[in-house]
Amino acid sequence: DTAVSQTPKYLVTQMGNDKSIKCEQNLGHDTMYWYKQDSKKFLKIMFSYNNKELIINETVPNRFSPKSPDKAHLNLHINSLELGDSAVYFCASTDRVNSPLHFGNGTRLTVT
């Protein structure tokens, strides 16, 4: 199946822990993103990578570190998790700037 897949789907952890979310796309796209969807349902961009190079880094705490080992993968590592990090995180990819984004099905992170 061609798609954007992210794991895990659910992640429950305690404050202060470090966790990672993985994302892979087999669509051959050059650009990948991480978005955060908060409780009010707004999707906000966190990071964008083009061909393994960081091109967008919104005002995200440096506890969040994206890593792109190759252009098909963009993982998100979060250090020292806080309650406010609880949200749904979506990975997405696209082949051109004005083309549709293809989203994964999200990772629901709950920090207790």
Place this chain on the structure above:
Amino acid sequence: KNQVEQSPQSLIILEGKNCTLQCNYTVSPFSNLRWYKQDTGRGPVSLTIMTFSENTKSNGRYTATLDADTKQSSLHITASQLSDSASYICVVSAREYGNKLVFGAGTILRVKS
């Protein structure tokens, strides 16, 4: 205030009926406007993308319109089905910010039988 405002916040309609969702934006200059459908527990899926020179675009029973002068867009759903129950998100691409996407909060549509 968000640069992309959607209305109504939520909507309930009977199966088979039509409905129209609204999107007003202040992003300027803009590159394109998109509508996405997001089912519960899933990622958003693209329905349409329109540039400023297009004023209507259809995708099956979904028809999007765009008035770039008044900065308004609408998404019309014809002959609704139960599977249309979802959140519909309007997204505007801001040309001056490297085509950064600005998302609306979405309209939650529920289709009842």
